[in-house]
Amino acid sequence: MSEQIHDQVSAFIDDELSAEECAFLVRRFERDPESRNKLVRYSLIGSALRGELLQPDPDMLRRRIQDALNGSPSAIKPAASAPQPRAAANARWASPAVGLGLAASVAVAALFTLKAMNETDAVGGSATPVLSTIVPADSSSSQDTRVVTPLPPIRLTNYLLHHGEYARMSRTSVHSNVVGSMEPPVVMDAVMVDDAPPPQTEPEVR
Amino acid sequence: MIPHGTAWARLSCALFALVTLDAAAQDAPQEWLERMNRAIEELNYEGTFVHVLGNHSETMHIVHRNDNGRISERLSSRDGVGREIIREEDIVKFILPEQRLVLVEARTDASELRSALPGYCVELEPHYEFRMGAGTRVADRPVNVVSIKPKDEYRYGYTLYLDRETAMPLKSLLLNERGEIIEQIVFTEIRISDAISPSALQSAIDTQGFELLEPERQRTEEIPLSAPEWRPSMLPPGFRLSAATQSAIGGSDYPVSHLVYSDCLATVSVFIEDPKTDTDVSEGFSSLGSTNAYSRKLNGRSATVVGEVPRQTVRSIALSLSLTAE
């Protein structure tokens, strides 16, 4: 039986299976580690033949990505590749998850997803929270929380769209922030890392 | 008696100084800023830029159309997810394809108010330091560099790379209180043309079947600036109220007060909800990219201050909100 499966895995790698057979096999991968490992090893053989293996550890990149997707701290790299010292600027931010680079942002995205599901931010009078679209659809993968590109809290987005109309110098920036999918919004506690003196009192003059 | 030679030297020095002063005035950063603000609004352009926030970067596509003073704009993400913002005649649409959602906000026609805001005002002088940097090239075009440094810690700084021909900002950097770069917008290509066809403003996304979220269409009213309301009692020096409206905002059952404060460069918005609106805004900081926000409750109503300014600024403004007795 398993030889039959392995033969299918071999054909799968070569993209010589039908769509149905593919779907069947891919579902199988999820619950059958042996067939998964076969796939991984067959892939490795192909890479080795083509002289593509990463030195010294062929799995380096894959592990980093796995760690990042699972939110493990080992994947958090210092911003060595960042062109500017963003890490220092971020150090002011109270949330521990912020400022640690890509891996953390994915982890925060997961946090946000869970948090968002508890919010009852009803928009436009509709009782169905918009954020319900983030709920994982497949119950069989209950272990995997579906991490989607997080939607900023609706209210803040609405505000920003209005603010953007007046922001002028920063409108492109505001819109880019709203449209962009990179940084999930972070809601932090009202804790100041370093309290600055209040601005000079200047009564509002009209 | 002044020797002839020295007199001539002094005269030529003075002349030279005049000449350089003239040249300097031509290149004055303040003038470039004015030109830039006009260019952003008035030109027709289409381009691709990279938006960089720390380690993250994303490619965006922008189309800006000026049809006899009627401005429309489309900004879309080119990377993967493909969200879009489209500013049309009287609405702002935010399209989220993966959530199959379209958010629509009424666009306060701030154009009149905006033109009332000068591109540069003298009030900026005490709060920012302006300097011209060495020219360079961005997106294959020669640019002049304007550096704007805040003189206090309540605002951010900017380094602007302005197209020598049109004053379009082809690259802009947002700098924090320590001069570190928070955000970059860098054009990789741009086409400035006489006209943009309206079809360029159409969304590429088929929103058939998407959920549409739109606040109930209520008229945006201008609150007379003297009406008694919640106002910040403390503002960083130089910030003035430049607009006050009451608008329907998505998610709020009742109109929201929107106050706009500006020091001519940075803009801060204060949103104050009606106490009858049941808002779920958590108190404290939020942020979206380079925009900081601070929310709090004011006698049962929510107030949120947002702006491209340091966190402490939005917090201080929020905490200083109080009822003005008028």
Added chain:
Amino acid sequence: MRSTERRLTEPGEAQKSGSGASDLALIKRVQQGDKSAFDLLVVKYQHKILKLIMRYVRDPSEAMDVAQEAFLKAYRAAPSFRGESAFYTWLYRIAINTAKNYLVAAGRRPTQFEVDLQDPEQYESFAKLRDLDTPEGLALSDEIRDAVNGAIADLPDDLRTAILLREIEGMSYEEIAQTMECPVGTVRSRIFRAREAIDKRIGALLQ
């Protein structure tokens, strides 16, 4: 035994022998929340993507960072993949954009680093990717490569030919069948048996 002519595969070129059904099946699982399915896509494309990125980002460690970001971007964007293009074409675009963005942000113009596809130096720098923490001595990838080469050399001719035509030349089963003048089913069987034989040799090296 192995062909000395390396082949850079581009989207649309070899390795797309089938209809892309396997990639599609995997990405669909990802869209349903199966992270492990994404891992299999990473396994399949990590080397190609890294090679691609190194055409723009020379430094191996930076290229690794960029590759990681590209894959994570692809993961986050998976919900919006609609299958209109091949998965690899989509991933390829994301990788190129990520690399270019990185260069722009670092102040380097992407066009400065467009390299000649045929430039053999590319393969050299690729091989130089080193994890500084690894001590001197035979690296795991070297061991794997040696084991694979040894196994290939020991294969019967028909199995070896079949697997090399598939993996190196990127031919489809149909094309291999024509080349070797045998039925498609035989091609499939030969390739499978070749893989199994090689797998026995490297199995010990991997866990």
